[in-house]
Amino acid sequence: MYNQTVARLTYKALLGRRRALILFALPLLLLVVAVAVRTLTGMDDEVTRELLGGFALATMVPLIGVVAGTGAIGPEIDDGSVVYLLAKPLKRSSIIFTKLLVAIGVTVVFSAVPTLLAGFVLNGNSQQIAVAYAVAAAIASVAYSALFLLLGTVSRHAVVIGLVYALIWEALFGSLVDGARALSVQQWALALAQKVADSGAGITSEVGLTTGLTLLLVATVGGTWYASRRLRTLTLAGEE
Template sequence: MSTTTPTARPAATTPPRATFFHPTVARLTYRALLGRRRALILFALPALLVIIAAAVRALSGADDATASGILGGFALATMVPLIGVIAGTGAIGPEIDDGSVVYLLSKPVSRQTIIFTKLLVAIGVTVVFSAVPVLIAGFVLNGNSQQIAVAYAVAAAVASLAYSALFLFFGTISRHAVVFGLVYALVWESFVGSLVPGARTLSIQQWALAVGQRVGAEGALSSSVQLPLAIGLLVAVTVVATWYAGHRLKSLTLAGEE
């Protein structure tokens, strides 16, 4: 009676699954953002905001106009976009610059999944280091009078989404993503936007203020953009920037790929 030896079949290759979140990618991104020198800035800016708020409250007491000036002029106009630049570009830019992204791309993970995961981490980091300190500083400044603290915190959280997506996109297209981010955040929004009224329509800060305006008491916040337009532009920028970042990542090829 003859016996037949079974023939080993080659293992079937499983294509990468298209999901929206990958824990390993998230953990690596989180460690990269908080394990380098950029973490010092992430912690320093919120700490500076709270210190300023405490000093102003101790020297001049609770005042709604002062609270709005600090939360709008420093926190939302400067601190939030800077943190967005650090988190958004830092989520992927350094990996592309030093070439270590090839190790990530060689894994059986969809490149769109990589972008979504990095975006979620960047948004989470930006919200934690911007919206939460803004809320704390607002309560310190005026005890949330006229819902100013909550309104500016909501505006900071909303801005975090768009900033993270936009600056993550910058990180996929240029080695100078930080420069581009700073030019947009500090030159376009803060300088050009203050001189050219029409430029405010293309300002994430103004879009976020329009959302926060609905939360605060009447007259507590003001925006140059109407709420429906602001929401449409926020969604459009976030979706388009995320999609194009994924497209750019797909265009990166590894050795041996066709």
Template sequence: MYNPTVARLTYRALLGRKRALILFALPAMLILIAVAVRMFNGADDQVAADVLGGFALATMVPLIGVIAGTGAIGPEIDDGSIVYLLAKPVKRPVIVFTKLIVAIAVTMVFSALPTFIAGYILNGNGQQVAVAYTVAALVASIAYSALFLLLGTVSRHAVVIGLVYALVWEALFGSLIAGARTLSVQQWALALAEKVTGDGLVSSEVGLPTAVVLLAVVTVVATWFAGYKLRTMSVAGEE
């Protein structure tokens, strides 16, 4: 289910110069914010939770997920180079699964790790805040990667759609409309963070059992449908 050659090509595409600049810029911004907040505010558990929840989980993780998820396959479909990969003796579900693993790995490295570092800078992991948001970033990375990989297989405007979902649906509507919070990867991930802290610093609109089920369902269904779309794509690149 994993092809090293496909993985190597995907890593090379994702970590090219332009995407790498964005991938490094967002974590660097988070750490700079954490350093500045710690210098001017000192160690404060609630402030740490606000920074990690407001920037890391609400903005950085989904944006990196968009870059990694759509970038793992979208550009190859857009420029037609996917036909060369499809012509190889590699099963198409294997291609999708391999690209998903790469997208998840990239998203985790560039989002969960900086979240953990920023959390320690902010409050030294007081009240388990750094660990809680790192766990949330890890599970969100999986769901976002699967969701945005699917978008990359079904639309030439995957990046735009992904940005609308991440910045408009989750960040804007999710803060204003209760129903939108329920259909939010961010809220599902926050349910795990809430379980880790367990003291009211972190709260989610979704219960933990529901969050776990929804995270699993979205990941599995998105991965399956991306594989289905690739299976129905002809070598000529036409559905």
């Protein structure tokens, strides 16, 4: 299923100059803020929870997911170069699977790892808060990568739609509006963070652990399956 040539080309596209700047900017900002907050306020579990939950998980992870997920295939479809890839004797599911793994790897490295480091800077992993949010960021990265990879196959405006989703739905509605929380990848991932952290850490989710993991699995598998189907449709149509 995994194709090294496709993976190499995808990594090269994602880590090009413009996208690399975006990918490095948010984690760097998180770490700078974490150092500043720790210097000014000292160790504070509540501040740690607010920064890792409010910025890292709610904003940084979905934004990096947008860049990695849509960037893994969207530009190739937009400029037509995907035709050369589809002309190769490769299964469409193999192409999508490989690109998904690359997107997941990039998103995890640029979101979950900085989240873990920021957590240790802020409170030294008191009450397992740093690990909990890093685990949540990692599992959310998988779902975001699948969903935004799918978006890259169905729309030429994938980045714009992804940014609207990440900034409006996940960062705003997913954090503030009660009814929308249960339909947020952020909240599904928080269910796992709540399980990993100590009981007194104050991490809560709008959904239970089983529900959260199930929805994350459905989003990942469903997004990957439909993206593969969409890619086959592009091949058959020969016009998109």
